[in-house]
Amino acid sequence: MKDPLFFHRREYASKLINSLKDGITHAFTLFAPRRMGKTQFLLQDVLPLAEQNGFNVFYFSFMDSTNPATDFQTALYQFAQNIQTGNKTKTFLSSISKIEIMSVGLERESDKPEIPRLSDLLNLIAADNQPSLLLLDEIQELARLPDTDGLIRSFRTGLDVNQNKIKTIFTGSSTNGLRAMFNDNKAPFFHFAHALDFPLLGKDFTDFLADIYQNRTGNNIDKTALYALFERLYHTPMYMRAIIQDMILNPSASLAAAAAGRIEELRASHNEMSLWQQMKPLERAIIRDIATNPYTSPYSSENRRKYAAMLGVATISTSSTQGAIRRMERHDWISRDAGGRLIINSPLFKTWIMENIE
Ligand SMILES: Nc1ncnc2c1ncn2[C@@H]1O[C@H](COP(=O)(O)OP(=O)(O)O)[C@@H](O)[C@H]1O
Ligand SMILES: [Mg+2]
Helix, strand or coil: CCCCCCCHHHHHHHHHHHHCCCCCCCCEEECCCCCHHHHHHHHHHHHHHEEEHCEEEEEEECCCCCCCHHHHHHHHHHHHHHHHHCCCCCCEEEECCCCCCCCCCCCCCCEEEEEEHHHHHHHHHCCCHHHHHEEECCCCCHCCCCHHHHHHHHHHHHHHHCCCEEEEEEECCCHHHHHHHHHHCCCCCCCCEEEEEEECCHHHHHHHHHHHHHHHHHCCCCCHHHHHHHHHHHCCCCHHHHHHHHHHCCCCCHHHHHHHHHHHHHHHHHHHHHHHCCCHHHHHHHHHHHHCCCCCCCCCCCHHHHHHHHCCCCCCCHHHHHHCCCCHHHCCCCCEECCCCCEEECCHHHHHHHHHHC
């Protein structure tokens, strides 16, 4: 069903697809926190355009599956089977918990007898006349599972070997998780994909929603105010869209009234105070620094002196600083942006720190 409140980003999608098609790169990672529209972008913008461009398309979300490693291989197997039967391009959306495995004449060398080896699957997919595009949503979840090292490594090998027939778009909502897969020099996908920060929606999005509201209700809406509200919602499309939906269904509601409820909801889904209490003093000193100064370098001797003074101790060593940063990264409180700068993952937590900690 067509969603009238969905704002398409076809230009961005075609930029990605053209780069894949032309061989400028064979893989992208798109990073953004959750609820920023990555999944919808893949499904509503990238997928149809990729089909038009002659790709077989495979989508899999590592977030929604209870047994991602097995489900993924099973889904990929089905995809491989699908594209073998027929010459039209095939799309495969996986939303499985259990897929029945149909037997085909494949060699079975793997220790999981029911599914061929990942590398064989990828070779099979690459053997099709059409190129394939794999949309792998929230990929960092795969790396978080125990005992997936072997799987991830053979996956990478299979993709490397078949680069000109199999293209990939990964998404992730944890920069640390993505880094563990793509950026660390020991990471299995080190330098494999071109990393992009998934762009924030801008005023064209809120103008689009304002026009729909005006068409449907005959009421006016202040576009500048709507965009200002969107900024307060940290450019999160989910809440913005919910507000417009509320206002269309209840045209007498003012923007302020409709917004109040959703802002409350957004706040309630986060508990900054308890997070703050879980942090150690040095971590608090560092994260405060990151909140207020995006270019800070916590390891500098000047900063370490500052932290020591705040904590009332003589000195803070670089190794304690490193320990604190590592722990905050493990908890996904902080991470690094594409440019390598330390950032606070939750924009709400960042605002909370700036507003509540002197
Ligand atoms: N382009 C868009 N136009 C309108 N609403 C959107 C758009 N992108 C996302 N949304 C809204 O935000 C919600 C979350 O988007 P989703 O793609 O699931 O985010 P993510 O995958 O980044 O967590 C969607 O369910 C939808 O309501
Ligand atoms: Mg998603």
